[in-house]
Amino acid sequence: MQEAQHLSITLDFSYFRPLRRPAAAFTALLVLGVLLVACGSDSAVVTASPTAAASSAATGTPAAPAEFPRTVSGSDGVAITLLAPPQRIVSVSPGATEVLFAIGAGSQVAAVDRYSNYPAAAQALPQLDTYLDTADPEKLLALSPDLLVTSTAEQAEQFHGLGVPTLFLAIPTTIEGVYDEVRLLGSATGHDGDAEQFVAETQRRVDAVIQRLSDxxxxxxxxxxxxxxxxxxxxxxxxxxxxxxxxxxxxxxxxxxxxxxxxxxxxxxxxxxxxxxxxxxxxxxxxxxxxxxxxxxxxxxxxxxxxxxxxxxxxxxxxxxxxxxxxxxxxxxxxxxxxxxxxxx
Amino acid sequence: MTSVPGASVMPAAPALPRGRRRISQLTPVTFGALLLLAIAALALTQGAAAIPARTTFALLVDRLPLIAVHTDVPASWERIVFDIRLPRVVAAGLVGAALSYSGSAYQGVFRNPLAEPYLLGVASGAALGAAIAIVSPLESSTYGVGWVPALAFVGAGVAVVLVYLFARSGSVVNNATLILAGVALSAVFSSVTSFLLLTGGGATRPILSFLFGGFNTVSWARIVFALPYLAVGAAVVAIYARVLNVLQLDEEQAAQLGVDVARVKLIVLAAASLVAATAVALAGVIGFVGLIVPHVTRMLAGRDHRRLLPLSALFGASFLIAADLLSRTVIAPQEIPVGIVTAIAGGPFFLYLLRTRGADRL
CATH class of the missing domain: 3.40.50.1980 (Nitrogenase molybdenum iron protein domain)
Structure with missing residues (x-):
């Protein structure tokens, strides 16, 4: 409620000039609105923790799987607490969409971006228009996602601010990075076991290829x-x-x-x-x-x-x-x- | 200094003392030609592939008629010298010359130091044409004379004609109206290009490559395609070099001396735009050259267009060959867009000239 105190101080100045009152009232409404939106999300609590930025994606995995609420943090270090396994996931990252379906979380996905063309089931979902890797924010918000997965830092920042639980996944530059992303998405969706299984199977196939090139x-x-x-x-x-x-x-x-x-x-x-x-x-x-x-x-x-x-x-x-x-x-x-x-x- | 077009920014009197002119008319051109030769020779011997300079020259001399120099080199070296470096140096020279030449003509017509070849929409029109070719299902051959340079050329032409038609009222074409129409139409075209860029999906990189400009994908076929347009445009401007000198007086005074100002403007701008459009179709949008090189040339060699035009071309060719040399060697094997190099290398030099030679000579 620090904000509210600050707000009242601002309003105190308004009597110096009567003309400022409408502007001040408008500002107050605006701030109130933002606060309401920020508090309006009931399925998750967003806590920005800059100190957690160093903790890698993989450390977000809790010890006991499939137990909610749980806290995970994306590559921007912002921790989000999920009260229950998300059922209205919006993925605006084609790579993450593939991973979600691969670990059995496909039925929890509600919408994807227009570049998410795999698997076929993803193409059947509602698609969001995307410009410069940023999905249309109004349509996105209208879908009232209980988890947004994005690879666009600006979009993640915007939706953190709007109180939507948002997992920012920097695009991996290594295969190991993909494994981390798979485990993180497994943790966020309650598919920890499936994620581990997928990583193990993928690793087995990648190793088989590398094995044949050992000489x-x-x-x-x-x-x-x-x-x-x-x-x-x-x-x-x-x-x-x-x-x-x-x-x-x-x-x-x-x-x-x-x-x-x-x-x-x-x-x-x-x-x-x-x-x-x-x-x-x-x-x-x-x-x-x-x-x-x-x-x-x-x-x-x-x-x-x-x-x-x-x-x-x-x-x-x-x-x-x-x-x-x-x-x-x-x-x-x-x-x-x-x-x-x-x-x- | 005012940027109001039409205001006489350059003081009149291109006339130089009679005796001095005859000597200096020759020497700067000779100097420009020698500079161009030296820079071209340097550019031919440098590149991402470590080919010894002697080998490069031996390969080149071997191609001359009646001379055979035995060279025992990898086949790829020959390909690099003749199919990559030589066309690149030639194209950079042609484009540098074309942009500086048409820049001089534009500045001569508008008598405005901010005039440059892209003033009437050549660049934005060409970029839009290229972007349409790239996002459309038309088969795009980046290396040959495909749809991209063709539509770029058409786009540049359409832009200039539109600007002229918008700016004309009766037979009078006001300089300020022309420039404003050019700025407005450029803004419209650039916005459409940006929209195509944002919505083009995987076509983003080729469009950006065109907007940055450069010679990485140049080919002999494209150079041959461009040559006739460059020659015709340059020849027409050259015919009007003396009239451009007269035009440096007030437009009214020029009219009193018997110059059909509106007709001269139309012909010179059309010819200069043809030259600039060809350059942009050949190598994309390369900034800075067409604005700065004419100024530098004027500072060094005076305002007589009969000398200014050919000298701008020589200096422009040298400058862009040097800039392209840097763009392909500084962080080789990686490429730096040549437009970045022209501004970084040319900007400080131009500021130095401004400081030492004085802005009054603009």
Whole structure:
């Protein structure tokens, strides 16, 4: 009630000038309204704790599973207390949507953003329009979510302020980061066991891929193309992390940002043996790559090893990372991963 | 200094002492040409791939008719020199020259130090055209002469024509009205481009690449496509170089001397816009060059458009080749958008000139 005291002091000044009264009254109403909205949420208590920022996502997991209320905190360190397992989750992060469905929390999801296109069940849900990764706040609020999952920091901050229990998940840049996210979402939704099981199964498949490459010391030189102006994924990105696990020599090694634009000369000089096209849907193919000036004599082009990959699979740290790494392994090492055997489970 | 267009900002009198002119008419151009050669040679030998300078020159000389220099180098080196570096240097030179040349013409017509080739909507029109090509299902070939440069070129043309039609009343085209119409239409077009950028999903990066400008995806095919437009536009402006000198007097005085001011404005602006539009279609929106290089040239070599125009082109070419060299080497293998380099490298130099040469020479 500190705010209320402060408010009365502000109002005291108003008698100096009668004209200010309407403005002051309006301000008072506004502040009151904000306070009401902030207190209006009954299913959860939002407590901002800057000191908790250091605690990682995984530590939010309580010892006794499936017991509510429980407190979890996202990557911004803001702790939220959930009184019961959320039943009206809104996920505006395509990766998190995949994870929620993968750990059996799909039936608790009420709506998703328009980029959440997997699994099919997610596409059947109401979709929110998204601009610059930010979902329409009015429609979002109108859905009265009991848990919002977002990867946009600004949106998380806004909805913390609106009293909606909001879990901010920074987009993971490693496979380990995805495991942390899975466990955190398991904890928030009451699917701790499913989350652990999913992590174990994914780990098993990823390890199986890495196992088959145990004798590889220097993998092929790979260029992972995000678009035809030569944006790519450096080792500091999620894609780059998977490529590193696959022991390839990434052309973008040594770049300063996770998603750098490379100079064409550097790509040609590196002479990649495999080119992975995440922009196949935008018309790029072996033919268009071979037609680029200076690219035709490249090893990958000469050997026909320019392969389109599904960007929803490779670029999205979500519930299908095992599929993603198997797909990449098959594209990069076709002799070690024949198509038949990789279609497992 | 007032930014009200139409006000005579530059003092009249391009006439120089007769004897001095004959000597200095030649030397600055020679100097500009030598500078361009030196910078182009440097740019050809530097890059992300460590190719020795001698090898680069040997490869180049080998291509000259009747000369054979035996070079035993990896095939990729030859590809890099002829398909990557050489077209990049040529394109940067052409675009730098085109933007500075049309910038000089724009400043000559408007007699306003803030005039630049994007004043009448060339950049915003081209960006919108490119963005439409990128988000549409049209097949986009970034490297060839695909829809992106074609629609960029069309967009630039549409913007300039619209601005002209809005600003015209009868046969009179007021400078202030032209500039305001250009600013307003640019704002409208830029907003639509921003909207496409925000809603374009995966097409965001190619649109941003166009807005930043650069030569990473340039090709010989595109250069050849651009050349005729650049040549025609530049030739038309050159024909009017002497008339532009007369126009530096008051417009009324110029009319009294027999110049059809409205017609000259229309022709010179159309030709300069053609040059600028071609440059933008070739390399995206590169700022700063078309505004600053004409000023620097004028500070160094005076106001006679017969000398100012070719010299701006030479200096602009050198400047943009150097800027592009930095953009592809400073944090190689990564690329820095060339527009960032032009402003960071050119800004301090221009401020230094302002300080030492004095703003009165603008």
């Amino acid at each position: 590889v010391t220097d993998g092929p030189v790979v260029f992972f193309e995000l678009d035809n102006t030569l944006y790519t994924a450096a080792p500091g990105s999620f894609i780059g992390n998977m490529l590193s696990l696959l022991k390839v020599q990434n052309v973008a090694e040594g770049a300063r940002s996770p998603y750098p634009q490379l100079t064409a000369e550097a790509v040609i000089a590196a002479n990649p043996e495999v080119i992975l096209l995440a922009d196949g849907a935008y018309g790029e193919s072996l033919e268009t790559v071979a037609a680029r000036p200076g690219w035709s004599s490249m090893s990958a082009v000469a050997a026909g090893r320019v392969i389109a990959v599904d960007p929803d699979l490779t670029n999205r740290p979500g519930g299908r990372i095992a599929e993603a790494i198997e797909l990449l392994a098959q594209a990069i090492y076709p002799d070690r991963f024949p198509p038949a055997s990789s279609a497992q489970r």
